[in-house]
Amino acid sequence: MRATLRWAHADLRTHRGEALFIVLATAGIVASLLLAAALFGYATNPWQRVFTQSRGAHVWIHTGASTDAARLARLGGVESVSGPYRTASASVESQGARASVELRGVSGGPSTTGRPLLASGRWLDPATPDGVVLERGLARALWAEPGDTLTLPGTARTVTVLGTAESAEPGYSAGERPGLVWAPPSVVQRTEGRSGQVVGLRLADPDDTDYVVQRAVTTLGAGAVTQVSHWQQARAEAQGGNRLLGQVLGLFGLGALLAAALAVYGAIDTRIRGHLRDISVLKAIGFTPGQVVRSFLVQHLAYALLGASVATALIQILGSRVPGRLGDAVGVWQGLPGHTAALFGVPAAAVLFIGAMTGLAAWRAGRVPSVPVLRAAA
Incomplete structure (x- = not known):
């Protein structure tokens, strides 16, 4: 494990630009997904938006x-x-x-x-x-x-x-x-x-x-009571016409997450292809295929976690200050009941997707033969 960490540290010092690009790409993906979640809640649940902003009453009672x-x-x-x-x-x-x-x-x-x-x-x-x-x-x-x-x-x-x-x-x-x-x-x-x-x-x-x-x-x-209406009734009536819109936006959100994962996979796979000589040397000095896979997986998961954390903090702190409808959507979304779950669930899902794609690319790195130049010459 110590050798793996030392190699990851040396690789980070040598390729700082590539590491920064992966962190920024992950942050951009997570930030986009969080903004999409805010717009999704803002567009598909107008009743909840109005109820939150107006501090709505849960029960309205009509009397004589x-x-x-x-x-x-x-x-x-x-x-x-x-x-x-x-x-x-x-x-x-x-x-x-x-x-x-x-x-x-x-x-x-x-x-x-x-x-x-x-x-x-x-x-x-x-x-x-x-x-x-x-x-x-x-x-x-x-x-x-x-x-x-x-x-x-x-x-x-x-x-x-x-x-x-x-x-x-x-x-x-x-x-x-x-x-x-x-x-x-x-x-x-x-x-x-x-x-x-x-x-x-x-x-x-x-x-x-x-x-x-x-x-x-x-x-x-x-x-004395002539009529009673409550918030569940109003919410059910208001949400009835927005279910199709919610399904369509949710489908596009899943598609965006898959596209982001494929983009990150392409970037990581390209980076691994550029390190084939280093991987061969590592295997030649005693690294097993499992250690090579673990090295790339741990390294890129750390990048993904850093990027997701930065994006989450920025959206939480500065999201509502964005001018226009987007800032309003984030401000309303922060007061909705499912805000906390989405705030942690979306970055976690993005990191898991990136981890899965990284594991696939790292598995391919683990299959690289040791010192392929010598084999080609032989």
């Missing part, structure tokens, strides 16, 4: 207008609360399209928990008392944009769209679920539809969702 929903903040396991907000059922119409909506009275800026993420336009403004903000899916269904005017069928009242926003709550579904409209409390009070309240609960442990819902219903009374 006279219920003291503020008591839910004192339940065990509740980390923070959004609301309660006054609500009213209504219908809105724009450009011939009509949709049932839930008007939610909001005063001031968005709350810390379960806050809507503004996608276009601006938030509610006291200077525009009839201004509203539409949930993004509802805005698409109504073909509405900031500046448009919505009418409330059956009345002479109109509201002005100030902006659109994304929410982690279950989205609008025609005929099944009303769309969400954030409006000033005065607009909600003047609406003649069915009124009520809604409160969002962010839990310390998301796995306790069913238990907290049961306690909330017991605390308020079964007759």
Whole structure:
């Protein structure tokens, strides 16, 4: 083993440029795979991105207008609360399209928990008392944009769209679920539809969702709760349309990993071919084929580990500071549940692939005959 390490050290001192190239190539491959994983999570799981950025509530509970929903903040396991907000059922119409909506009275800026993420336009403004903000899916269904005017069928009242926003709550579904409209409390009070309240609960442990819902219903009374929605339901509905995209991106990711492994194999194999004379001399002085294979394998695995470690550290520390959508994707990905597993799993898989390719090339090095020049002369 000492002879192997001494030869690896001597080879490193002699061929520093080749070693640096392998380390940089490995770092580039791992960094690219980590960025691809971040973009994969950003593109295929928009609901998780919105939920993370908005500190979404795990449970939304609708109650009657006279219920003291503020008591839910004192339940065990509740980390923070959004609301309660006054609500009213209504219908809105724009450009011939009509949709049932839930008007939610909001005063001031968005709350810390379960806050809507503004996608276009601006938030509610006291200077525009009839201004509203539409949930993004509802805005698409109504073909509405900031500046448009919505009418409330059956009345002479109109509201002005100030902006659109994304929410982690279950989205609008025609005929099944009303769309969400954030409006000033005065607009909600003047609406003649069915009124009520809604409160969002962010839990310390998301796995306790069913238990907290049961306690909330017991605390308020079964007759006071009109509707309950939770984060698993919203996530399942949001992810349903992105499974094919996730499979396609995952297939391309595996293809990229295989291509990277083949590229590294080609580089290492070329390097070994350039050392045939050295390998022959090593065998002539007593190195066994196993020692030759182990020498190249240990040496290139060390290079791969160094390159993977550098790439992982750079992505973790500086990835979110990259300007543009890529930096946003990395910043969101760092807050997703599977971030830690991907951060260690992707470099580990890359190093294993490189180790396998290195072992194949090193095996070929182990078959090199000792002092082939003499054999050719004979």
